[in-house]
Amino acid sequence: MRILVSVNSVVEAQLVLAAGVSLIDLKDTSHGALSALSMSQSVAIMQAVNGYKKQHAHADILVSATVGDTAESVAALLELIQSRLEIGVDIIKLPEAIWDHPLYATVISQLLAAGTQMVAVFCPDSLLQASTLELRLNKLARQGYVGVMVDTIDKSSSVLDCVSISHIQKFTEIARRLQLMVGVAGGLRPAYLAQLRSLEADFLGFRSGLCEKGLRQSNLLAESIVSVVRQVSGNCCKMSA
Numbered sequence: 747m748r749i750l751v752s753v754n755s756v757v758e759a760q761l762v763l764a765a766g767v768s769l770i771d772l773k774d775t776s777h778g779a780l781s782a783l784s785m786s787q788s789v790a791i792m793q794a795v796n797g798y799k800k801q802h803a804h805a806d807i808l809v810s811a812t813v814g815d816t817a818e819s820v821a822a823l824l825e826l827i828q829s830r831l832e833i834g835v836d837i838i839k840l841p842e843a844i845w846d847h848p849l850y851a852t853v854i855s856q857l858l859a860a861g862t863q864m865v866a867v868f869c870p871d872s873l874l875q876a877s878t879l880e881l882r883l884n885k886l887a888r889q890g891y892v893g894v895m896v897d898t899i900d901k902s903s904s905v906l907d908c909v910s911i912s913h914i915q916k917f918t919e920i921a922r923r924l925q926l927m928v929g930v931a932g933g934l935r936p937a938y939l940a941q942l943r944s945l946e947a948d949f950l951g952f953r954s955g956l957c958e959k960g961l962r963q964s965n966l967l968a969e970s971i972v973s974v975v976r977q978v979s980g981n982c983c984k985m986s987a
């Protein structure tokens with residue numbers, strides 16, 4: 747299982763790399779849930795990641811990026827995605843407001859057909875729609891998404907406050923059956939790890955739970971990151987760099 751940590755600067759990227767985090771998520775953590783990080787910061791972080799990879803030849807590091815909670819237009823979305831792919835980002839994470847919106851269906855299909863690795867992010871509420879969840883996951887698998895994940899939009903609560911662990915379990919089970927890589931995020935705390943392990947997710951995503959005072963706009967705490975990484979062992983990811 748991988749640990750994903752959302753970072754917004756080179757200093758944060760270096761901190762999580764040193765701690766052994768293998769999924770670096772480029773994100774503007776100052777607002778929204780899946781805000782896009784500026785290109786200047788993204789480029790600088792990619793340089794830091796590439797430098798780290800050169801020094802650690804066997805390091806299995808992947809980089810994901812968010813492109814916003816919504817998009818202004820099809821052209822704007824395409825530009826946001828392509829610019830990140832061009833600097834070497836491995837995986838693009840799309841919010842439900844984008845991947846489930848008919849306006850973006852064609853451009854997303856084209857990107858998937860071209861081999862772009864994309865993860866569809868589900869709102870916790872969508873996991874409660876038992877009658878449609880499997881159909882939706884099926885469709886995403888057929889479309890060629892590399893994975894799916896659940897994450898909160900309202901960052902004041904944890905995903906575990908929004909849905910029961912059995913709903914998340916159902917989500918991870920169906921996704922795994924469909925050979926989709928699956929992740930869980932949203933206000934996760936290190937103390938939740940024991941409970942989350944049973945989900946057999948491919949990755950667990952963290953930000954606020956690893957920050958000072960649990961605030962995602964605050965600094966990441968090195969000791970919390972190291973502790974989480976140490977508790978999680980092995981790699982089981984279907985994504986490729």
Ligand SMILES: O=C[C@H](O)COP(=O)(O)O
Pocket residue numbers: 750751752771773897898901931932933934951952953954955962
């Ligand atoms: O993708 C992971 C998220 O950045 C997690 O953020 P959060 O722990 O603040 O909800």
